[in-house]
Structure formats: structure tokens, C-alpha cells
Amino acid sequence: MLRSLGARLLRLVPVLFLVSLGTFFLVDLVPGDPAVAILGSNATPEQYEAVRAELGLNESVVTRYFDWLGDTLRGDLGESLTPPTQSVTDLIQSRLPVTIQIATMAMLISVTVSIVLALAAAYRPGKVFDRVTSGTAFAAIAVPQFLTGLLLIFFVLFHTDLVRWFVLVAGIAGAVLIAVRAVGGVTDHPPGNERVRAAAIRAVLALAVVGFAVLLFARFPEFPRQGFTRISEDGLWPSLRDAFLPALTLAVAEIAIFMRLLRNDLITTLQEDYILSARAKGMPPWRILVRDALRPSSFSLITVAGVALGRLMGGTVIVETIFNLPGMGTLIVNAIGAQDVRVIQSSVLVIAVFYVLVNLLVDLSYSQLDPRLRRGRV
């Protein structure tokens, strides 16, 4: 375990070196004189000279790189080049938490929802629910994130009443469906305590669905069109509420991708012999799905979730722009507009390093989930 961790960390060193090299040379890739790009063409020669000195353009490339790398490793990312001049480290420190919060919430939403949907679809493959969710998922993958965001704004914010009534009707319909199914399902169980228990579970489920729908109908949260409350300011709820629509925007496509993947893996797992033996013992189908089939089916989901985090970090650029949130995405987009190369450089570097480290964690979590990987081939 420790040795594989060491090997992985060692492999990261050259990758991170190349990443730093790439972001460092971003400044040199700007066509023309960086000083002119930053100041515009109307500055005095002294001002140009000052900017060149600030960028260290008069020194050799190697010195500049190692100076920059040293500063960066010490956590000093320099000062922004365009006014208002401020420490880039402070800027990123205030912006990164917003992006991480949205990406994390999006990840939690997509993993939870996709697991529930995939289990329900794999429960009766090829039946109506499976076909509808699979078809919808295939379509949802083709919706660009900014369009998802605008659609959510259109319905949830501009046509709130429509959504509230839809939630109410869908909740009641769902509960009725559960009740109708229960009438047939309960008689599968032997009479006595077990049948009572099965009936009780279904009744509670139906009531929970109706209760949730009514609660949402009566007290629909007032999501903001734009803006953001940080976690510390006013407790947890306002922050979660403000980040919900942006996170949901990011989650929609991921839900679709995760769900398709997990559904297919579940269906493959369900053909294994041990599932047959569990079924022969008389285990209820839901228990087999959740307890026996879910874990061995989740490996490709975890790989893809690692990659998805990269999409989420990129996608926050779009949702932060739509919902006007103070995160890394709007920082980068604004810096591109202002041609502030140093802010772009530092933000891109921070995000890339963060992404690499998260993927390392994903790699390591495999061996925790799959005992077969702990020994043998690592």
C-alpha cells in the first residue's frame, strides 16, 4: 500500500513539472510584447520598463522559471498585473472555496441521484422505467451546460409556479403508483409479521414521497438568480440554497453519464453466480441489488467520477458566469478579458494541481474498494 503510494507520487513529479512549465510559459506565448498587452499602447516607456522588470523579462528564461517556481512553492503567486493590484494568492484563496463547494455539491447530487436511478433501472431492465431513463439520459448528455443552466433558470426562477405544481402532481402520482404496486407486491410475502412489515415499508415510502412533494410545494426555496452566500456568514442553509441551482446545472449531465454506466455494470454483475445463489436463498430483490450487486459494480463509476471532477472544475467556469458567482471560473474569464496573464497562469496552475491530486486519491480508493487489487498487480 505504502509502496504503491510512493510509486504513484513519484510518477506525478514529471507530470507536475511539465504542468508548471506549461503554465509558466503562458506569459511568453502572448503574442507581441507582454508589457504592451498589459498596459495598452498609450503608456510611457518608463511604465513599460517597470512592467518588464516586474515580469522579470530582462532576465534569462531559466532564472525566471526557477524564481517563479520557488515563489509559487512558497505560496506566493505574485501580484495581479492589472488594477486593482492585489495578491494573487489572496484572490485565489477567496475564490477557490466557492468553486470547490459547487463542484462537491454537484458531485454529491450526481452520485446519489444516479445510483438511485441506476438501481431502479437495473431492477427491471428493458421495462418502461429503464427505457425512459436511458433515453432521457442519452438526450441529457447532449445538452451543453450553459443551456441546462438557462433552462433551470427559465423554469425554476421564471416559472416557479409551474415547477411547484409539477412537483406536487408528480409526488402524488408517485405515491399512488407505489400504493398500487404494493397491493400486488405485499401478497408475495408469507402472511404474518413479514407481510405486515413489507406493507409498512411501502406505506412509509409512499407517505414520504407525498410529504416531500407537499413540503416542497408549500415552501419552495427562493433560489437567487445570481450571487452567493459564503458558508461562514449565515449558517449552512443560505449557502447551500444559493449553490443548489449551479450545482444542479453541473450535475444533470453527470447524472446521465453515471447512470448509464452504473446501470450497465449492475446488469452485468447481476448475471454472476453468487447473485443466483443469493436469489436461491430467497433474498428479496432490493436487498440483492443494494447489498450484493452495488459495490462490485461501482468501479468504473469511480474512475469516471475522477474524470468527471475535471469536467466539473471546467464546468464551474460556465455556471459561475451564468449565476455570477465569485469563484475561480469568473476569475479566469475576467482575467482573460483584462489580459491579466499572471492571474490566468496562477489559477490554471492551482486548478490543475488540485485535479491531479484528486485523481491520485481516486486511484488509491480502488484498492480500498476492491480487495483483489490490494495484493497482486499494483
Next chain:
Amino acid sequence: MAVSEPTETKPVVQPATIGADVAAGTAAGASDIDAMLPRRRSRLLRFGVPTAVAGIALVVLGAVVMTEGTTWVRLSMIGAGLLAAYIGIDRVAKAVFGATFDTGLWMAAGWLALITLSAAFADLLPLSEHEDVSKTLTVTPMLTPDLLSSHPLGTDSQGLDVLGGVIYGARVSLVVGVGATVLGMVLGAAIGLVAGYLRGIVDAAVGLVGDAMLAFPPLILLLAMVAVLEPSIFNTTIALAILTVPTYIRLTRANTLLFAQREFVLAAKALGAKNRRIIVRELLPNVVLPVVSYGVIVVGALVVAEASLSFLGVGVQRPTPTWGNMIAAAQSRFESDPHLVFIPGACLFLTVYALNRVGESARAVWDPRQREL
């Protein structure tokens, strides 16, 4: 038990519905049974033709005739009409071409053909001004869509024609998407072939650079590249092509490894073929199909990426209309005039959906690794 039939495949013909025919006929193959089924076929036609006609009529009624009606009513009529038309056409197509006919796939291909042709021949179409604001001073801005007028999809806040914008935007999307894919594919496949065949230090170096590029989330890498380039169609294409190169290297390398061990490569080596000949004549023809079939899906992803850049204001800029910058421009009046967002949005969605649909079937047919999965 519910969980028991995971890979239940639908039989091509339902035995229950054809009992009489089978009893009358002899042991016949599936296609013969299909041919012997005039009754099933005519039932499909009897249901399909009227449904399709009614659906199309409903769409026409909602879109063209009832111009005075409420927007919601008209939209639901168009929606219901499209659904009915799809179901009807699906039945008819299955009756004519056989039960395995994939109507959705052909519709996707049809949409791609439509959008490509109209983008290619946009200059010949009778479209109103979509680009030059100085020519639209006399045009009423914010016209609502009216399919029979000279502005079928309405005008935007500057009087520019939305249909024209959408069609010329398709041109940008397709040129950038296809161009970048081809460029990235050629570069990535060349590098991947060499790395996968030569192995050793070349492979390690290529893998390292690829890993470093994949260490950036895609959109972030794209923004970093766009930050140092002038926003133009050409530069956007280049940036998107670079973005796809590492993925293509991986894909080509993996496929090359599959074939590099095979006997025909060994035979070529034994006959004294040079590395270049082996790569170009032996490996390339085997690798090219899976790589190209993946390309269709990549075009879809790049169309989205291009639209995202335009939407963020760092891609192709006005006055050149693109789907992304049309949506971005319409955002400020989103609540009062949502159609300005949803029309280019729908084109974007349909195009990407169609590309995914066609790409998936292309991969299912041509990618050996995909078939194993």
C-alpha cells in the same frame, strides 16, 4: 423474479401476433417470417400513416395557422404533433424496411444532413440580414417567430434575422468542430501510432506529455490557450484541435498495441519491411476505423466546446454569429424573450444529440474494443 432477465432481447417478431402465419408456414428463418407477414405489416401501416399525418398536421396548425393562439398552447400542440409524427413515421418505416429499422438514427442522420447542407449553401438561401447591424436599421427588432414572414424565426434586439444567424452559426460550429477533429485526429493518430509501435523511450515521453495535458480540466486548458490567442475561427479551431490530441494519442496507441503483436506485423518484419512501411501499410489501415468512428462523438463535444467559448465571450466574436454568442447576447432579455435563447439552443442540442447518436452506432460497428465492453 424481477432481477432475473438482464439481457432480455426483444424477439424480432412476437410469436403471439403471428400464430396463424407460423402455423400455416413451414420452418422458416426470421427474415422469411418477416416477409410472410402482410397482416402485421398492414396493421403497422394502418396505425402509422394516420398518426404521422395527424402529427404533422398538428405541428403545422400550431406553428403556422394558429398565429393568434397562446404561446403555451401552440408549443404543446407542436410538441404533441412532433411526438405523434415520430411514432407514426417509426411504425411506417418499420413496416417498410423491417422491424429492426432504427428510425431515430436515420432522423439524426437526416438532421445532420439538413444542417450541413443549409450551412454549405447558406449564401444561396433567401435569408434576411443576420450580420451587419447598419443594414437592419429599418427592420423591427424583437419580432416574434412567424414562419410565413421574411423573418421565419423572428429578429433579435438589433433587428438581425434569427434564422440567418442560426444557419450561419451552424457554419461556424461545423467548420470549427469538424476542422479541429480532423486536425487533432491526424496529429494524435500519427503520434499514437509511432509511440505504440516503437514503445520504449518515445512511448514514455509521449505518455508523459499526454498526461501533463490531461492534468488540466479540458475547459480550463482551452481557456488558457484562448487567453493567449486572438479570438478568431482559425485560432479557436487550433486550440480545440490541441485539446483533442492527447485523447487521440491514447486511443490510437491502445489500438496499435492490439495489432502490433499480431502475426501479419511479424510477417512484414520478417520480410524485411521498414518501420515506416509497417506503420503506414500494416498498422494504419487497422487502426483507422475505430479512431475515425470515435471522431463523430468528438465533433459533438467540440461543437459544445466552441459554443461554450463563444458563450463566455472568449471564442468567435460578433458580428460573426455563432450559436454560443447568440445565446449569450439573448441572455439579458431572457425572461421576456426566451425564444432567442431557445432557438439557437435547440439547434445546438439537436446537432450534438444527432452526432452522439450516429457516433455511438459507428463505434458499435467499427471499434473492436468498444464491442468487447
